[in-house]
Amino acid sequence: MKFGSIDIDRPIVLAPMEDVTDTAFRLICKRLGADMVYTEFTSCEALIRDIPRALKKIKITEEERPIGIQIFGGVDASMEEAAKRIEEFGPDFIDINCGCWVKNHVARGEGAALLKDLPNFERVVQSVVKATRLPVTVKTRLGWDAQSIVILDVARMVEQAGAKALTVHCRTRSQAHRGEADWGWLEKIKKVISIPLIGNGDINSPEDVKRMFETGCDGVMIGRGAIHNPWLFQQTKHFLKTGTLLPPPTLKEKIALCIEHLTMAVELKGQRDGVLPFRKHYVGYLKGVPHVAHLRSDLMRLTDSRQIIDRFQEFLEEKTLF
Numbered sequence: 001m002k003f004g005s006i007d008i009d010r011p012i013v014l015a016p017m018e019d020v021t022d023t024a025f026r027l028i029c030k031r032l033g034a035d036m037v038y039t040e041f042t043s044c045e046a047l048i049r050d051i052p053r054a055l056k057k058i059k060i061t062e063e064e065r066p067i068g069i070q071i072f073g074g075v076d077a078s079m080e081e082a083a084k085r086i087e088e089f090g091p092d093f094i095d096i097n098c099g100c101w102v103k104n105h106v107a108r109g110e111g112a113a114l115l116k117d118l119p120n121f122e123r124v125v126q127s128v129v130k131a132t133r134l135p136v137t138v139k140t141r142l143g144w145d146a147q148s149i150v151i152l153d154v155a156r157m158v159e160q161a162g163a164k165a166l167t168v169h170c171r172t173r174s175q176a177h178r179g180e181a182d183w184g185w186l187e188k189i190k191k192v193i194s195i196p197l198i199g200n201g202d203i204n205s206p207e208d209v210k211r212m213f214e215t216g217c218d219g220v221m222i223g224r225g226a227i228h229n230p231w232l233f234q235q236t237k238h239f240l241k242t243g244t245l246l247p248p249p250t251l252k253e254k255i256a257l258c259i260e261h262l263t264m265a266v267e268l269k270g271q272r273d274g275v276l277p278f279r280k281h282y283v284g285y286l287k288g289v290p291h292v293a294h295l296r297s298d299l300m301r302l303t304d305s306r307q308i309i310d311r312f313q314e315f316l317e318e319k320t321l322f
C-alpha cells in the first residue's frame with residue numbers, strides 16, 4: 001500500500017478508537033506488529049479553538065510512525081482551518097472521520113451524517129485536501145442504512161476530491177457496531193477506485209485478516225479485536241508468513257504486558273486519566289485466564305496504579321502456587 005511517504009506491503013493497521021487508541025495503546029500495538037496507527041478522532045472545532053484536551057489527543061511520538069491524526073467535522077471552513085493547524089503536529093497523514101454513528105455527532109452534521117449529504121461530504125474532503133501538503137485519507141461506512149448504500153459513489157468521489165486512501169467500515173450507520181460487517185462490498189469498491197483501500201469490520205483472528213485480504217483490499221484495519229487481543233497483530237503476521245498459528249501468550253506474559261501498558265498510560269496521562277479509561281483493557285489481557293472474577297472486580301474498583309500492579313502480582317503468585 002503506497003501513499004505519501006507510506007509504502008507498506010499488506011499493512012495491518014490499528015483502528016482509531018476514542019478513549020482507547022491513546023499513545024500508550026498505540027505504542028503497545030506497534031510493538032506487537034501494527035503497521036500503521038491513528039489518533040482518536042478529534043473535533044476540528046475544538047482544535048481551532050485550542051481546547052487543551054483536543055490538542056493533547058493529537059500529540060504524537062516518533063516511535064508511532066507512520067501515524068495519522070484523525071479529525072471530524074461537518075463544516076468545510078472549520079475542517080480547512082483544523083487541517084492547517086495539524087501540520088505543526090507532524091503526522092504522516094490526516095484522516096477524516098466520515099463514519100461516526102453517535103447521535104450527538106450526527107445531529108451536528110459530522111461523522112456518518114456526511115453519508116446523507118454527499119455534496120457536503122465532498123466539500124469537507126476537498127477543503128482538507130486544499131489546506132494541507134500532507135496526504136489526506138477518509139474513513140467511512142457503506143451508507144446511512146441498508147436502503148441507502150452509497151459507498152461506490154462515495155469511493156469515486158473521495159478519490160476525485162484528492163484523498164490518497166479510503167478506509168471502509170463495512171457496516172451502515174444504522175448498524176452502529178451491531179450485526180455482521182459485509183465484506184462483500186470491498187471487492188466492488190476496489191473496482192471503482194485506484195487509491196488504496198483499507199477494509200475494516202469484525203476482524204478477530206489471523207484467519208479473518210487473511211480472508212479480508214482475499215477480497216483484494218490493500219490494508220486491513222483492526223478495531224475491537226485489538227482491544228480483546230493486542231497480540232493479534234503479531235499472531236497475524238506470523239500466520240500470513242508461515243500458515244501456522246502462534247501459541248497464545250502465557251499468563252505471565254499477559255500480566256507483564258498489561259502492567260507495562262498501564263504504567264505507560266499513567267506516565268503519559270497521570271493516575272486518574274491513566275487508570276480509569278484503562279479498565280476497558282483488562283478484558284483483553286485477562287481473556288482466557290480462568291478464575292478471574294475476584295481479580296476483575298478488584299481491578300474495576302482500584303484507582304491507583306500501584307495498588308493495581310500489587311493486585312496483579314498477588315494473583316500471579318496465587319496462580320503459580322497451585
Ligand SMILES: Cc1cc2nc3c(=O)[nH]c(=O)nc-3n(C[C@H](O)[C@H](O)[C@H](O)COP(=O)(O)O)c2cc1C
Nearest residue numbers: 015016017018040041097169201202203222223224
Ligand atoms: C470504543 C470505540 C471507539 C471508536 N472510536 C472511533 C474513532 O475515534 N474514530 C473512528 O473512525 N472510528 C472509531 N471507532 C470505530 C472503529 O474504528 C472501527 O471502525 C469499528 O470498531 C469497526 O471495526 P472492528 O469491528 O474491528 O471493531 C470506534 C470504535 C470503538 C469500539
